[in-house]
Amino acid sequence: MKLTTKGRYAVSAMADLAAMGARVPVALSDVALRQGISLSYLEQLFAKLKRSGLVESARGAAGGYWLVNAPADIRIADIIAAVDEEIRTTACAGGSVLGCQGTTARCLTHDLWDELGRQIEIFLNAVSLEDILKKRVLGMAAVNAPNEQSPDERVYKGAAE
């Protein structure tokens, strides 16, 4: 999972829309001012957000963008996936185990990056736009102890993949 300002901009902008109310067209120029992001760059991001079905738009004067779903139903992972496309975290090419090429240590770390990617995805899937607006995010970080417990106790969900 890439964690760049690109994804952060997108989340900030989406939170901005959410704060402005339901199905009210919000002009990107306003968002740009409030969030301190260049208008043209926002346009590129929203083209992707729209392509992913997260927002709708109206052209012309009094036009703008608005959220398709309620903030409670928009997960942060959806937003970042829309603008950052690539989710791969393992060193192995193509996500296939074949990429490890038979070397030992790299295959050992394979599990690590795999699990880290899952960890990040679980987190970003657990947080909605509404959680952000209502400041319910702090204190969510957690991790299971290494491998001694029964698999049934795991809280992890099989990430989208």
Added chain:
Amino acid sequence: MKLTTKGRYAVSAMADLAAMGARVPVALSDVALRQGISLSYLEQLFAKLKRSGLVESARGAAGGYWLVNAPADIRIADIIAAVDEEIRTTACAGGSVLGCQGTTARCLTHDLWDELGRQIEIFLNAVSLEDILKKRVLGMAAVNAPNEQSPDERVYKGAAE
């Protein structure tokens, strides 16, 4: 937290040292061969690892690098911090809240990136080199439910809830 091949290379190389035994000098040229990483690039990484006190070295023939501590006492977070230096995940400059400049929505997302960084750090701190060698990594991913609130119908953590 940056998650690039840089950190992955470093972890792979450290796992390689760990697998070779305690305080045995391992030449980087051997590590480069086994892990498929360019020697010169490895040298740069190990300069940082040494500066951080994770490895020691001996020059000359039969020289090489070895781990200062036991694999069980070396956490992945230490390795990545050593080579990637920067851990900042918030959009706010300098890690200071002042970077938010009074805009509302960016400050809202501040908590999110803060917590995500904490999540990643908790995970990478919970895993040691020994865990990797003994393949105890899978199943550690987890997350707490969002901050105390009346439970609604939404599924935060997937089917396991």
Added chain:
DNA sequence: TACTTGCCGACTGAATTAATTGGATATGGA
């Protein structure tokens, strides 16, 4: 001495991010 290895700094190619520029098309209101 010859060889191996760590050490050091400057440089380069490739990729990506972030942003810019210059338009075209649609819409509502004066």
Added chain:
DNA sequence: TCCATATCCAATTAATTCAGTCGGCAAGTA
């Protein structure tokens, strides 16, 4: 109808970072 305001669209650029290269020097061993 005209015009300001918007989304839309494509191409280009500037800056950054990653990943890797290159050449040479220092130190230790046989």
